[in-house]
Amino acid sequence: MQNNMLKKRIIPCLDIKDGRTVKGINFVGLRDAGDPVELAKQYALQGADELCFLDITATIEKRETLVPLVKEIASVLNIPFTVGGGINDVKLAKEIIKAGADKIAVNSAAVKRPELINELAQELGSQCVVVAVDTKLIEVDNTDKSTNKVFIGGGRFETDKETITWCKECETRGAGEILLTSMNHDGTKNGFALEITDVLSRELNIPIIASGGGGNTQHFVDLFSKTHASAGLAASIFHFGELPVPDLKNQLNEAGVAVRI
Structure with missing residues (x-):
């Protein structure tokens, strides 16, 4: 069993809007990608290690994740399954776990009230708590330097948080995993954000799931050979x-990458 845990995970991500799976580029220009229940079923059969289900407009539209859809997806799955989108308290997180999800992902709500991570870890256990971090490399005004900043609200709003500092805080507060999405790379299929993924995967003691930019096999080979990321997440491919x-x-x-076949 221990050996399996060291294997790199491949995680399809289902971004859900209005009950359908959608995919865009750099967080905009969404197009329909199919029925999430059918896709979930297919991925489980194909050997995906886990699935991630994100209700991408839940926070913006101020409504809760679709618990009935979680139940439906859970009923056809035999692999671990993370659900995020609009989760802002322990009560809803428990409902989602009860509906069949293995882990919950929090993003905007955790940035706005970091204590939420502590509360979730205490109630559910760190192994159930994924903090999703949407990061963007931006230039610092009037300098030639750039910095990685955390964005919330589905990538709409920049925060004052620096990505690496925030991820370290998440770990300290009890997060079991970081789902790191590079907004600069999202949907581009030009490769993952290797630099920041490498730094985070070396400096943190919890798994880093890299998301944003996976377009071909070589991108995943690079991810797993040039960083210590534990998983690669992708959608449109x-x-x-x-x-x-x-x-x-x-x-x-x-290519010599240890994966579960």
Whole structure:
């Protein structure tokens, strides 16, 4: 069992809007990618290690994640399953776990009230708590320097938080994993944000899931050989059949990356 835990995970992400799976580029220009229940079923059969289900407009529209949809997806899955979007208290998090999710992901609510991470870890256990961090490399005014800042509200609002500092705080407060999405790379299929992923995966003691930019097998090989990321998460390449999960895993295996086949 221990050996399996060291294997790199491949995680398809289902961004949900109005009960459908959607995908955009740099967080905008969404297009329909299918029925989340059907996609979830397919990914489980194809050998995905986990799934991530994010209700991407829940926070902006100030409504709760679709608990009935979570139940429906959980009923067809036999792999671990994370749910995020609009979770801002322990009560809702418990409902989602009760509906069948293995982990919950928090983002905007945790940035606004960091104590939420402590409360969730205390009630559910750190292993159930994923903090999703949307990061963007931005230039510092009137200098030639740039810094990674945390954004919330589905990438709409910049915060004063620096990404690495925030991720360290999340770990201290009890987060079990960080889901790091590079907004600069999201949907571009030009490769993952290796630099910040590498720094975080070395400086933190909890797993880092890298998201944003996965477009081909080489991008995943680079991710796993040049950083200590524990998992690679992607959406459109899987949803639109460009790189089926079994093909990716076989190619990673051939490239010497330890994955569960």
